[in-house]
Amino acid sequence: MSAAERTVRPVSIASFAQSQNVRKDDERNEVEGLMPVIAEVFGNIGITKDDVGFICSGSTDYLIGGPFSFVMALDAVGVWPPKRESHVEMDGAWALYEAWVLLQEGEIDAALVYSFGRSSLGDLNEILTLQMDPYYEAPLWPDIVSLSALQARALIDAGKATEADFAAIASRSRRDALSNPKAQVAKDVSPEVLLQDEYVVAPLRRHALPPITDGAAAIVLAAGDKAREWSDRPVWITGFDHRMETHSLGARDLTSSPSTAKAAEMAGVASGKVDVAEIHAPFAHQEIIVAEALGLDDSVVINPSGGPLAANPLMSAGLIRIGEAAERIRSGKADRAVAHATSGPCLQQNLVCVLEGE
């Protein structure tokens, strides 16, 4: 059987939990921050660690400033007796992808995925510079806000957006976040007021930047009988793909996202009506680029959770998009949703997950 003819094994988002997203959690360490999230994601559906056949996590050492930060985090789960377990140095959305791949084989029926990170411990803007080419770019310390501002400028110059559009997105995100008890930045403030913000790096004003967030998130995936056993209304993953672009910013059209478009095509976004999209666009202008690449029309509700402009826990913000989209379906507010996650400067790598209820 060729890959193209493959029948996708239905896998459901059986449970989702996230920590309170805060500017700085300086009371608890990584393990202590993660434990209640793991307890909640299991507790939601009345299971324990013994019910999952695989564990996969996403995190990066550069948030804590020491090697092997994922190693101790595993103590929040208690992998004894020994477990099948893996880790990606990527957003938890990719850890979810790894678990989904394994579930496709049919040998195991449930997996725990979690991610964590405290963005507050160092200077995030400097840290992310280390994602650049280590020989030619990183030594110049181009910071992520400035690189994103370049992208925003390109978008404006291409006539695809205005600063008012960025403010409108930020305003909507913060207003929607009022109904999200886990959000960090929630306020009813008009775009006009936001446009009075100072520039951080022109054309990006403060509201167009994501907050710095400490947080963690977890999802339980279930397939087969377990999916129905653990949920009255399973939320199924019906399409899942991710794609990479070149690292060289000068070689990319920063105003579009072909990797998102390709992932959306492979995940089958266009094969049905999309009710809700949770987009991991850390900077306001990036939502415009991703929404276009996903092929969303005006009827789609974007980031009802408030999105990354309301809370952006690095390494978890992508996984949270998938969890939030699944919750919209589970609560009956949507039938079909698209979740998106990104990695790298200016949307270099993108993941698309299509979710459907029954």
Next chain:
Amino acid sequence: MADETTAGPVTTLATPIRLDFDFTPGVAQSRFLRGLEQGKFMGQRCPSCGKVYVPSRGSCPTDGVPTTEDVLLSNVGTVTTYCVVNVPFAGQSIEIPYICAQVLLDGANVSFMGLIQEIPADQIRMGMRVEAVWVDESELTPSLASVRYFRPNGETDADYETYKEYL
């Protein structure tokens, strides 16, 4: 001036990177550190399996539940195993060779790494009984720097059977 562009390949490029991070010990480790500030080893017991961890990082590693009950531990313990470090490395602050040992404090169920002094490096043994030597009371801080080192306390060596499960 010679044409430096023809001087051969550039093989090295020094890029100094400096990043500063806050460190959060967390709730459980804070209690351990506050204990050190008072010249005491504070462990924590797992409510599920009853094992005592020192220092606890907040969870029982096998059960994945918070450790909450404080347990005051002894100043005395057993060297379960050790090595003698004779390799210099950046950031090292102790003169080599030195003894780096796993010390199992009486009352604890996990050993932790400690420096052994007041004994020649070639006389350390598995099973040796040791005690913590603390800094002067006025110098106690919430840090492992409060423990200067461990030293033999003169007791008879512990029987291998008593600590073999902690290797």
Next chain:
Amino acid sequence: MAERCAVIGVGQTHHKSKRDDVSIAGLVREAAKMALADADLTWSDIDAVVIGKAPDMFEGNMMPEIYLAPALGAVGKPMFRVHTAGSVGGSTALVAAHLISSGIHKRVLTVAYEKQSDSDAMWALSVPQPFAAPLLAGAGGYFAPHIRAYMRRSGAPEYIGRMVAVKDRKNAMRNPYAHLHLPDIDMKMVEDSMMLWDPLRYLEACPSSDGAAAMVLSSEDAISGHYPPAWIHGMAMRSEPTMFAGRDQINPQAGRDCSADVYAQAGITNPREQFDCAEVYVPFSWYEPMWLENLGFCDLGDGWKLTEAGATAFDGDIPWNASGGVLSSNPIGASGMLRFLEVAMQVRGQAGEHQVDGAKLALGQAYGGGSQFFAMWVVGSEKP
């Protein structure tokens, strides 16, 4: 039901203490191009790329898959980055293999590397944490006490470690890619080398290497290449907590469970009899006897006797690390993948001077962290 998966191309760099002739991108590309050539494929034939390496702080490049995407032909494709400590090279290969056995892709390129000379790995491993005593002198300082505990528990004579150190370096003389080529290696040379972490001497420890490894994995309907495929007969991963009351660090349960899992998949009941050779992660000499026991090649406490009797030597009945192993080349992130890759080379009959005669079924093992992470696969020349 899982699809069959095979290794159809392998590539590795010449491992050295300092590869200052290439950038990180150049290093990984060197291995990847070799693997593609071996598989008789080009970049465009690859569906996805899976890359692994040990901590990013080893090179100071955060989430390097982002920077390396174009160098590995990953633009427009799925690209994935694995990090499971020292076992990462093995687990990276397993993540790549699952992309095929799950039926999602047909051909996947998997790459692992470390360019230790770009930064200071010893420093990265010993970052002073404010509340910990600054005692740990790199990985050797972590593992030496456990080696002493093994010696005590098994009653092994102290020269066993030196025997492994000599055996693996002799094997490396047959491997042109190995970092250490020590033609005069013998027991005396090891004994005369500096005591670093007593009981571990300099020549009983792995070197610090720059290097990369790459493999092309393929589904059954996409086999190509210059050598017959190495079919995967089993793959497994296991983790246990780093530190817990009563943890057996010498013979970890996760290692025992992992081998039991992979043996069950591959139909192995007597590993010493059934395997023709093995590549096992032995960064410090004493880990050979320890892993012989953990992997069930002998009874508990007898590992050192196999080493002593020469069973694991190149001409023994179960050669371990015919390539020279981690003791001869240690590009950390790639070291685990090299174990997986070397056994694939053995069953494909392409190992050249270090080819084990008639090798048909072999075990690759990688471990990481403080011996709490394990990854293994079994490959064979026959279709499973």
